Amino acid sequence: MFSYYFNIGLIYFIIGFAAALLFYLFFKKNIIGKFWGALIVGLVGSFLGAVLEYLLYDVIEYLRNLNNSVNIFPPLITSFFLLWLFSRVNKSN
Numbered sequence: 689m690f691s692y693y694f695n696i697g698l699i700y701f702i703i704g705f706a707a708a709l710l711f712y713l714f715f716k717k718n719i720i721g722k723f724w725g726a727l728i729v730g731l732v733g734s735f736l737g738a739v740l741e742y743l744l745y746d747v748i749e750y751l752r753n754l755n756n757s758v759n760i761f762p763p764l765i766t767s768f769f770l771l772w773l774f775s776r777v778n779k780s781n
Contacts, residue, residue, distance in 0.1 A: 696738075699758050704734030707767040711775075719775045729774045730767045737766030 708730030712723045719725050741762040 733767030733770035737763030
């Protein structure tokens, strides 16, 4: 049982890390904290997306699942949205 939840948490961590990496390195957005700020916001967004998935499961049920256990779209979308919002709040653009 532990490995099941550990794998899900690890997938959400990887999604948040990848979102931060893409947002900071490829989109060249200037945000507070540079890469570390993007990483924290990406991870929070990924796990917040997982919570939203749990709360809104009936609405997003049709989204495709990864290995029939993890729905990757809500954490991915939420982490990118929070990174975008975080970069918009930054006054040094």
